[in-house]
Amino acid sequence: MFQIVFDRQWHRFRILFELYKRSNADIDTVYDLRELSMSQGIKLLDFLPAWKYLQMEELIRVRFGGSTRRYQACLTHSGLKAIEEVFLNENEPTYYFPAFREMQH
Numbered sequence: 001m002f003q004i005v006f007d008r009q010w011h012r013f014r015i016l017f018e019l020y021k022r023s024n025a026d027i028d029t030v031y032d033l034r035e036l037s038m039s040q041g042i043k044l045l046d047f048l049p050a051w052k053y054l055q056m057e058e059l060i061r062v063r064f065g066g067s068t069r070r071y072q073a074c075l076t077h078s079g080l081k082a083i084e085e086v087f088l089n090e091n092e093p094t095y096y097f098p099a100f101r102e103m104q105h
Contacts, residue, residue, distance in 0.1 A: 006098060011050045013086070013097045014040050016059055019075050020083045027075050030063045034071035054079070057096070 015037050022036065023029035033054075037047045051071060054060045059079035063072045082096050090100040097103070 007046075008049060008053075009097050010103055011037075011042055011046045012053055013083075013103060014042065015047070015050050016054060016075070016079055017083055017086075019060070019073075020080065023075055025075070025080055027061075027077060027080060030072050030074045032071050033060070033073050059096070 015033060018036050018040055019031055019033065022031060033051060034044075034047060037050070042050070055062060055073075057078070058076055059082055060073040061076050063074055082094065085094045086097050086100050093099045093102070
């Protein structure tokens with residue numbers, strides 16, 4: 001059971017961290033998170049729960065616009081803090097994610 005939880009946290013982290021990197025930590029930069037996750041090798045069945053979780057925890061903000069893309073979002077201030085917290089002490093887990101060192105294995 002622990003592996004399932006870890007895998008879900010890992011997918012959430014990868015999506016959020018990739019958004020953080022690509023946006024240069026800018027909370028106004030919008031990306032299609034489905035495309036972003038596909039580029040990271042995350043399957044749709046893993047992406048959808050991560051997408052919902054990141055939204056519900058307000059780590060991302062959905063941005064609806066004129067585009068037909070359904071999964072456009074940007075980082076929130078809380079999302080930015082959640083990612084940066086992971087790197088304050090790479091050996092300690094955070095509220096949202098396992099320790100970074102643990103995720104590297």
